[in-house]
Amino acid sequence: MFDLSPAAPRAAKLTALGIGVALLATACGGSSTPTQTGSSSAAAAGISCPAPSGGAGAGNSQAATNTGPVPPSTTTTDAPLKLGSLLPTTGSLAFLGPPEIAGVNLGIKEVNDAGGVLGAPVSVVHRDSGDTKTDIATQSTTALLGQGVSAVIGAASSGVSKTVINQITGAGVIHFSPANTSPDFTTWDDKGLYWRTAPSDVLQGKVLGNYMATCGAQTVGMIVLNDAYGTGLQKNVKEAFEAAGGKVVAEELFNEGDSQFSSQVDKVLAAKPDAIALITFDQAKSIVPLITGKGIKPTQLFMVDGNTSDYSKDFQAGTMKGAQGTIPGTFAKDDFKKKLLAIDPALKDYSYAGESYDAVNLISLASEAAKSTKGTDIAAKLKEVSEGGEKCTTFAACVTLLREGKDVDYDGQSGPVTFSDAGDPTEAYIGIYEYQDDNTYKPVREEFGKL
Numbered sequence: 001m002f003d004l005s006p007a008a009p010r011a012a013k014l015t016a017l018g019i020g021v022a023l024l025a026t027a028c029g030g031s032s033t034p035t036q037t038g039s040s041s042a043a044a045a046g047i048s049c050p051a052p053s054g055g056a057g058a059g060n061s062q063a064a065t066n067t068g069p070v071p072p073s074t075t076t077t078d079a080p081l082k083l084g085s086l087l088p089t090t091g092s093l094a095f096l097g098p099p100e101i102a103g104v105n106l107g108i109k110e111v112n113d114a115g116g117v118l119g120a121p122v123s124v125v126h127r128d129s130g131d132t133k134t135d136i137a138t139q140s141t142t143a144l145l146g147q148g149v150s151a152v153i154g155a156a157s158s159g160v161s162k163t164v165i166n167q168i169t170g171a172g173v174i175h176f177s178p179a180n181t182s183p184d185f186t187t188w189d190d191k192g193l194y195w196r197t198a199p200s201d202v203l204q205g206k207v208l209g210n211y212m213a214t215c216g217a218q219t220v221g222m223i224v225l226n227d228a229y230g231t232g233l234q235k236n237v238k239e240a241f242e243a244a245g246g247k248v249v250a251e252e253l254f255n256e257g258d259s260q261f262s263s264q265v266d267k268v269l270a271a272k273p274d275a276i277a278l279i280t281f282d283q284a285k286s287i288v289p290l291i292t293g294k295g296i297k298p299t300q301l302f303m304v305d306g307n308t309s310d311y312s313k314d315f316q317a318g319t320m321k322g323a324q325g326t327i328p329g330t331f332a333k334d335d336f337k338k339k340l341l342a343i344d345p346a347l348k349d350y351s352y353a354g355e356s357y358d359a360v361n362l363i364s365l366a367s368e369a370a371k372s373t374k375g376t377d378i379a380a381k382l383k384e385v386s387e388g389g390e391k392c393t394t395f396a397a398c399v400t401l402l403r404e405g406k407d408v409d410y411d412g413q414s415g416p417v418t419f420s421d422a423g424d425p426t427e428a429y430i431g432i433y434e435y436q437d438d439n440t441y442k443p444v445r446e447e448f449g450k451l
Contacts, residue, residue, distance in 0.1 A: 047274060047299055049215040049324065052434075052444040063391040063411060070396050071403045075371040076119035082373075083108070083124045083363065084144035086154030086164070087356075091131030092256065092281035095309050096156045096351055100178055101126060102344040103353035103413075104153055107360025107395070109343070114396040117367050122360075129155040131281075132227065133257050137164050145171050150367070150375045153359050156352065157281075158182035159227040159256070169193040173375045174382075176363060178355035178414075181305070181328065182228040183236075186422045193379050197355035197362070197414050198328050199428035200451065201229075204305065205236020207430040207447045208326045212275050212302055213244035221250035221273035223264050223280065223287060225306070230279045233304060237277055249273050254283070265290040274300065281306045285314050298323040298435065310348050311439040320435035324444075329354050329414045330429045331443040336413055354413030361395045362386065362410060362417065368402050383419045385410055426451050 085104050088097040104124060112121045125147055130136030137155060141164045144152055151174035155161045158180045168175040169190045176194075177185075181201040185194055212220060220241055224230045230253075238248045250271035252264035265287065268276060276291060278284055284307035292298060299322035308325030332340075332350035340353055347353075366381035367373055385398070389407025392398040398408045410417060415429045427450045433441040 047216050047297075049211070050445075063393045063397070070114045070400050072115065073117075073119045073368065073403060077117075077373050079373050080120035081117045081122045081364065081367050082147065082149050083122065083360065084147070084149035084152045085124060085126045086129045086137060086140055086144065086152050086160075087126070088130065088156050088160075089128045090136070091129070091133065091157075092283070093131060093156045093306065095282065095349060096179060097128075098344055098347055099340070099350050099353035100154075100156060100356040102340045102347055103178070103356030104360055105343050106339055106353075107357040107364075111360065111364045111395045114399060117364050118371065118373065122364060124360075125149065129157065129160050131157060131256065132159045132163065138167070141167050145173060149173060150373050150378060151176050151363050153178060153356060153363075155180070157227075158185070158229040158232070161185070162228055165190060165194060174363065174379050176359045178359050179305075179352045180229075182232045184228055184232065186420075186424055190423075192423075193375065195359075195362075195379070195382055195419065195423035197358045197412070197417060197425060198352065199425045199430075199449075201233040201236050203428055203449050203451060204326055204328055204430055205233050205238075206240040207432075207449065208277065208302060208304065209237045209240025209242075209246075210244055211324075211326070211432060211447070212241055212277070213246050215275070217241075217246060217273075217275035219247050219249045219271070219273045220275050220277055221268035221271050222248060222252070222277045223261070223268055224251060224253050225280050225283065226253040226255050229306060233279050237279070254280075256281075258283070259286070261287045261290060265294075269294055269296065275302055276300055277302045277304070278307060279304050282309070283307075284309075285311070288315065288319065292319055302326075305351065308351070308433055308441060310441070311435075315439050317439065318437050320439045320441075321437050323435045325433050325435075325441060327351050327431050327433065328428060329431060330446060331431050332413075354415075358410075358412035358414050358417055361398070361412060364395055365398050365402065365408065365410060368399055369408075382423070383421070387418045420451070424451065 087100045088094050108124050127140035137160045152168050153176050156179040161180050174193050177196040179198050180196050183200045224234045250268040298320050301323040303325030305327040365385040366378045369381040370377040389409045391409045401408045418426045420426045430447045432445045434444045435441045
């Protein structure tokens, strides 16, 4: 029996409660069980995903909005809140860096426009996370901790976060990722200091596995990055797809730093799957041409957040047309995109910008609620500001309520944010995107799920 008292370790609480994923908005018009089409080749030729449907998206029409001046804080601090970011500007996830950094900077701007935290402006120090092929993240983390940050926002890669999580949390600093999805972090011994706005791949895997089944695939082959992100997502995609009546017929792994993928591609194609799930980072730039060059239709390709990117400059027109990918979070709304573009006019991708923006707001609100800029004090209030109070969607609106003595429930740009005891979002949207003739992608539907 597990101890569910407040003093119990949060990992034990989560284990006791269990995790059950309920997809509340599955693909419209489709069945969770693949249709029988007689042969793999026939099924592959007939893959047809349900017609797009509009997602509910983030936001709440009844959420509080700030319509006047923000009241001053009743508590001031001699140690202004300082944040660090550990986000990729180099390495295999460098395409995620610009939107994440823009999201952080937009959050900082809006917090400071509203008067800052505890009467002082918030500052941020940016450092590159690199990827797991380098030691950049460790060096960057050491530099950030040396500057006295209360929280580190990052990394994007679960594998990178694993290399620095103990260093960050061991220093009494919050480690807050906008993009880590590995389930391993749910039970990590992080002293209550690891949090994330991206949902665990328990959810993304369930959505992708079920979605491939609704598209008519009976068999799936998988090419997977052999790290915490890749194998964790692989496990959950497989479980969901096979629970829906399908069969995973090939699973080929590769390692970070590999540059040759012909062996993996050949083995997967030899199994003649109806659909192929690519669980990679930017290695997809090398893998996709190998697959399509052997006659596989792009409509048979299913991508994930690590590689659903703009390939307009990488491939000939039409190479990706009809391929689909999943990215946790709601579709970026036009007004939010405009704000991000004002921060970084060169932005082409908005992946995890909302999660990064929400991380800044949640940390800032928790600091206000704690009346402290100390990492451990802020962490103790993060769950509280995400649930149970009056709904609000901006720092200005939420901090106004806090300073009026009210409880708040922050819902952000990434969707409804409600934390579990383990620091995971307990509910989230997963966006499904489809590639166009120019090898860019557009949103087609959102799936909502709870953990």
